Amino acid sequence: MTTSNSIRATIPLKILSTGAAIPARCVTSSELDRRFNKPDGYVQRRSGIEHRFHITDDVSQAQLAAMALSDALQRQQIAPDSIDLLISAAAIGTQALPYTAAHILKVSDLPQNIASFDINNSCVGFMTALEMAACLLNQGVYRRIAIVSADLASRGLNWDDEESALIFGDGAACAIVEKGDGSSGILSFLLETYPEGLDLCEIRAGGTRRNLRVGMEDSDFLFDMKGKQLFRLATTLIESFAERLLQQAGLSMPQVDCVLMHQASHLAIKHICKQLRIRPDQYVDIYRYRGNQVAASIPSVMHEAWTTGRVHAGKPVMLFGTAAGLTLGGMVLLP
Amino acid sequence: MTTSNSIRATIPLKILSTGAAIPARCVTSSELDRRFNKPDGYVQRRSGIEHRFHITDDVSQAQLAAMALSDALQRQQIAPDSIDLLISAAAIGTQALPYTAAHILKVSDLPQNIASFDINNSCVGFMTALEMAACLLNQGVYRRIAIVSADLASRGLNWDDEESALIFGDGAACAIVEKGDGSSGILSFLLETYPEGLDLCEIRAGGTRRNLRVGMEDSDFLFDMKGKQLFRLATTLIESFAERLLQQAGLSMPQVDCVLMHQASHLAIKHICKQLRIRPDQYVDIYRYRGNQVAASIPSVMHEAWTTGRVHAGKPVMLFGTAAGLTLGGMVLLP
Known part of the structure; x- marks a missing residue:
């Protein structure tokens, strides 16, 4: 039924199912207290995390991603051979x-010869992939798309840097989407890049910049985060960004049913909720038991919201995140 | 004028301009003969290349990409501030x-705060990005998009492996696109992944697989190519792939005006031309003076075709390539 008050999606998109996976190894903050010879409770206070998950060396990023994919397929009994595109959106x-989606495809239940590619803009890549998927589906290029974000931050942690080492956890999450009938979908989508923040969160090695040919050192392989500067830059930007995103959707914050935010750090979350006037009942939290799961953070919190009755048909959901780049991403979605 | 014979694009897309950039340092095959103590003419015979370009240590991938972008903007006097999305499609x-597009944006003439992200499926990423761009433009998400592929293969060359070391060159190329009036655009697009070929062309380090935490060695940072196996797998696949691609466009090979192929190696090019019955007058070649430019190869040959009068309005152009993955990509485009 269409009433004058009902909202229609700008780009039809139906989230058929979501899934998630975490590694078997749970790393409690108490364990890290002991490891770093800190008083009991120190790591939990400092990080805001009770436990996070770190993968063991024998499990690959692709395997964790494939577990999240399987979970999403099984929850709604979706036939793997109905998927015709796999997008990896890891940071x-x-x-x-080669690219990550090919690795995931190889160990997944999906048909082996479907289309695949990566989309990457750090921690907001899943949202960007959702937007791309919606456009592809509406253009009739594909009928059913699986998007998966799997990040293993533990493989790049600098244990000498408390600020970053204590907050990251590994994880993967997935969404399976099709065009649907148009009653659900994207109301607005916004991406902005602030490359003056390029070096505030980075891993310098891994490509053409630092390598055998031009030189590299151990620190180039580890997370290098200038937390305070990152926080300062982000907080000058997010308020007007969120305004533009909501304006594009024709909504204001109080009209948003629930907010799925990149779970960057407990202090960032707290500050952003205050700055954007997000009510506690709007906010969906998984940070305390997962930490910052990099690009897997947004789809993981989406999975939490989708599977715990936190989203309701016709009631707008806001996805929001700041990402290494520095990049801001946001989406308002009708579930 | 529309006649019953005229072809219409399935997805409208107008290539407004193309651009390219190569590093200043030209590496001749004679120079490599001397470097490896080979008889005169050996490297040229073996590689099919007269010269390729390798970047110096003081120039970055982002700078080379920005040069290609500038070239595309200047050739058609396009205002930088008319671009609202930058896609990097490097392999x-x-x-x-963070991701590569943010690095490129920082050193480019483009407005600093536009949207940006990476798309990656190895050497066919540029084509994939073109398809994404077309869908985004048709959905009205963006109005004008710059796609740039810059690859610096020289930073991962294994000089002990003749097969790969002699064929790669560095380069960057760009296309600036908008929706246009629908007289030009995409007729068909096809992507297929064959992950059984995942390890036939790879650089194992750079991410979660080989790193400080799980262990790595020098060879993990260098191109590792099993040329013969790659060639064998690709040649069993390309003929039926090309048939499906052309069928989707409602065309047969003789109706294609020109073929822009990933310039992988002179033997691969020769074999594919024979297998797909591509006439010499259909084929556009830059390999002899560039080598295999990885993901920059397809847009570089597109730039060559676009700027030398090799494409004609209304006459279909076929883009085609095999990529590490193993991934096959193809597109039929009305220029």
């Missing part, structure tokens, strides 16, 4: 060449 | 985090 890939 | 990125 950090498996290796320099 | 090998700048670093593990």
Whole structure:
């Protein structure tokens, strides 16, 4: 039924199913207290995390991604052979060449010869992939698309840097989408890049910049985060960004049913909720038990919202995140 | 004028301009003969290349990409501030985090805060990005998009492996696109992944697979190509792939005005031309003076075709390539 008050999607998109996967190894903050010879409770206070998950060396990023994919397929009994495109939206890939989606495809239940590619703009890549998928589906290029974000931050942690080492966790999450009937979909989408923040969160090695040919050192392989500067730059930008995103959707924050945010750090989350006037009942949290899961963070919190009855047909959901780049991404979605 | 014979694009897309850039340092095959103590003419015979270009250590992938972007903007006097999205479609990125487009944006003439992201499926990424761009433009998400592919293969060459070391060159190329009036655009697009070929062309380090935490060695940073196996797998696939691609466009090979192929190696090019019955007058070649430019290869040959009067309005152009993955990509385009 269409009433004068009902909202229609600008780009039809139906989230058929979501899935998630976490590694078997749970790393509690108490364990890290002992490891770093800190008083009991120190790591939890400092990080805002009770536990996060770190993968063991024998499990690959592609395997974790394939677990999230399987989960999404099984939850709604979706036939793997109905998927005709796999998009990987990880922030950090498996290796320099080839791309990550091919690695995931190989170990997945999906038909082996479907189309695949990576989309990457750091921690907001999943949202960007959702937008791309919606456009492809509406153009009739594909009928059913699987998007998966798997990130293994633990493989790049600098244990000498408390600020970043304590907050990251590994994880993967997935969404399976099709065009649907238009009653659900994207209301607005916004991406902005602020490359003056390029070096505030980075891993310098892994490509053409730092390598055997031009030189590299161990620190080039580890997360290098200038947390305070990143926080300062992000907080000057997010308020007007969120305004533009909501305006594009013809909505204001109080009309948003739930907010799925990149779970960057407990202090960032707290500050952003305050700055954007996000009510506690709007906000969906998984940070305390997962940490910052890089690009897997947004789809993981989406999976949480989708599977716990936190989203309701016709009620707008806002996805939002700041990402290494510095890149801001946001989406308002009708579930 | 529309006649019953005229072809219409399935997805409207107008290539407004193309651009390219190569590094200043030209590496002749004679120079490599001397470097490897080979008889005169050996490297040229073996590689099919007269010269290729390798970047110096002081120039970055982003700078080369920005040069190609500038070239495309200037050739058609396009205002930089008319671009609202930058897509990087390199096969090998700048670093593990953040993504390459943010690096390019920072050193480019484009407005600094536009949207940006990477698309990657190895050497066919540019084509994939073109398809994405067309869908985004038709959905009204953006009005004008710049796609740039810059690859610096020289930073991962294994000089002990003749097969790969002699054939790669560095380069960048760009296309600036908008929706246009529908008289030009995409007729068909096809992507297929054959992950059984995943390890036939790779650089294992650079991400979560080989790193400080799980271990790595020098060879993990260098191109590792099993040329013969790659060639064998690709040649069993390309004929039926090309048939499906052309069928989707409602065309047969003789109706294609020109073929822009990923310039992988002179033997591969020769074999594919024979297998797909591509006439010499259909084929556009830059390999002899560039080598295999990885993901920059297809847009570079597109730039060559667009700027030398090799394409004609209303006459279909076929883009085609095999990529590490193993991934096959193809597109039929009305220029």
